[in-house]
Amino acid sequence: METGSPHDTGTADAQGTPRPATADVPAPDAGTEPDAGTEPVWRALPPGLLTMRRLLLVVWLGLLTLATALVPGLLAGPAWGAFAVLPLALLLWGWVMLERNWRSWRYAERADDLLISRGVLWHEETVVPYGRMQLVEVTSGPVERHFGLASVQLHTAAAATDATIPGLDPGEAERLRDRLTELGEARSAGL
Numbered sequence: 708m709e710t711g712s713p714h715d716t717g718t719a720d721a722q723g724t725p726r727p728a729t730a731d732v733p734a735p736d737a738g739t740e741p742d743a744g745t746e747p748v749w750r751a752l753p754p755g756l757l758t759m760r761r762l763l764l765v766v767w768l769g770l771l772t773l774a775t776a777l778v779p780g781l782l783a784g785p786a787w788g789a790f791a792v793l794p795l796a797l798l799l800w801g802w803v804m805l806e807r808n809w810r811s812w813r814y815a816e817r818a819d820d821l822l823i824s825r826g827v828l829w830h831e832e833t834v835v836p837y838g839r840m841q842l843v844e845v846t847s848g849p850v851e852r853h854f855g856l857a858s859v860q861l862h863t864a865a866a867a868t869d870a871t872i873p874g875l876d877p878g879e880a881e882r883l884r885d886r887l888t889e890l891g892e893a894r895s896a897g898l
């Protein structure tokens with residue numbers, strides 16, 4: 708069970724294994740690189756992503772709950788309107804699961820690669836070497852823009868290792884794009 712917020716030290720994953728602290732640390736200077744021999748500094752996603760996803764959950768499942776209560780209730784009788792409890796239960800379960808998913812996302816910049824970690828039941832950690840990056844994009848749809856969020860999409864030489872970091876602040880997304888592009892160009896020139 709995870710304890711504390713992603714900004715606390717001493718968090719644990721679903722199996723109780725201690726995880727490195729995820730902290731909102733200042734962005735590294737453009738001229739400095741993390742040391743290869745040290746533990747990576749993990750960065751958590753901003754809480755705006757959780758807020759956006761929960762709002763979308765409430766809108767869609769709230770509408771489904773209302774439709775499930777009204778349509779059967781009006782057509783077949785009020786007892787059938789009780790089926791509205793099902794999407795409502797799904798909404799409550801989704802509310803908790805969205806937070807667990809949000810807490811599981813983190814990323815770290817190392818000297819030679821970028822680490823992206825995510826997943827609650829199926830934990831997945833992606834390592835993207837800077838020298839393999841071909842394209843780094845910052846995208847932001849209308850809902851993301853409304854919440855002041857952007858995503859970083861990484862395209863590599865192998866399609867299977869393409870990776871995304873969702874829900875970043877636009878300034879951090881642009882900083883990360885510029886830094887990854889610079890490091891990717893420097894590493895690929897050295898190959």
